[in-house]
Amino acid sequence: MSFANRKDAGIRLAAALAGYRGKYPVVIALPRGGVVVAAEIAKALDAPLDLLFVQKIGVPFHSELAMGAIVDGREPTIVRNENVIRQARIRDGEFSAICKSQQAEMERRKRLYLGNRSGIPLTGRVVIVVDDGIATGSTVKAALKAIRKQQPQELVLAVPVAPAVSLEELEGDVDVLICLQAPIVFRAVGYFYDDFRQVSDAEVIAVLEANQG
Incomplete structure (x- = not known):
């Protein structure tokens, strides 16, 4: 199919x-x-x-390879792929810097797509x-x-x-x-x-x- x-x-x-x-x-x-x-x-x-x-957190030398992801929210959710992080030898400081950059991109897209509209409650x-x-x-x-x-x-x-x-x-x-x-x-x-x-x-x-x- x-x-x-x-x-x-x-x-x-x-x-x-x-x-x-x-x-x-x-x-x-x-x-x-x-x-x-x-x-x-x-x-x-x-x-x-x-x-x-959701923003993928890519490995610096291979951006398509995800070493984690960050999800928008009051308190953003960060998921780490420890296997990829270990194999790529990514240090905590490097991971945090890339994560911060991706969070900024996520905020840009959110403002562009939704403006000031608030999300629908899911509870x-x-x-x-x-x-x-x-x-x-x-x-x-x-x-x-x-x-x-x-x-x-x-x-x-x-x-x-x-x-x-x-x-x-x-x-x-x-x-x-x-x-x-x-x-x-x-x-x-x-x-x-x-x-x-x-x-x-x-x-x-x-x-x-x-x-x-």
């Missing part, structure tokens, strides 16, 4: 989540790619759409977390950990595609996990999309405005 684009993936996921329509869920997207997918789910379930900002709600796909799962795991602190009634993770091994590591962090494709052999998320072009800031803003209207 391949998806035409993120909108197509969102439509297919929405069908799998149809049972939540009467449960008044909140759909939480992980920007940027997850926003387009989540918008289709929010529309189908007649649910509000909100964002959770006691059914919360559906959506991304456009999972690779290692480190950023999603950090997001789920932060949301769990808000004590949702039910925490659901919904993604179009993820490697089977990553899903196994995330099962304990959610109440329900929905994934349309879970290959054992996994190359990259983009391999499962015909169109996986990068989502722009302008597109995120447009999607959010359309959802509010």
Whole structure:
């Protein structure tokens, strides 16, 4: 199975989540790619759409390799990947400096996308977390950990595609996990999309405005 684009993936996921329509869920997207997918789910379930900002903390000499993640909140949640940190020989001071830089970028994106709007309270709600796909799962795991602190009634993770091994590591962090494709052999998320072009800031803003209207 391949998806035409993120909108197509969102439509297919929405069908799998149809049972939540009467449960008044909140759909939480992980920007940027997850926003387009989540918008289709929010529309189908007649649910509000909100964002959770997560920044990957990459190794200095290999930014795509995550040595941790930071999640927005009153008290930002920081998740460390100790194995990567040890193997890359990253010192605490270096980790903290990169973390601070990523937090500043996260704040910039939050102001750009949401302005002064406050987030939707999640306590006691059914919360559906959506991304456009999972690779290692480190950023999603950090997001789920932060949301769990808000004590949702039910925490659901919904993604179009993820490697089977990553899903196994995330099962304990959610109440329900929905994934349309879970290959054992996994190359990259983009391999499962015909169109996986990068989502722009302008597109995120447009999607959010359309959802509010």
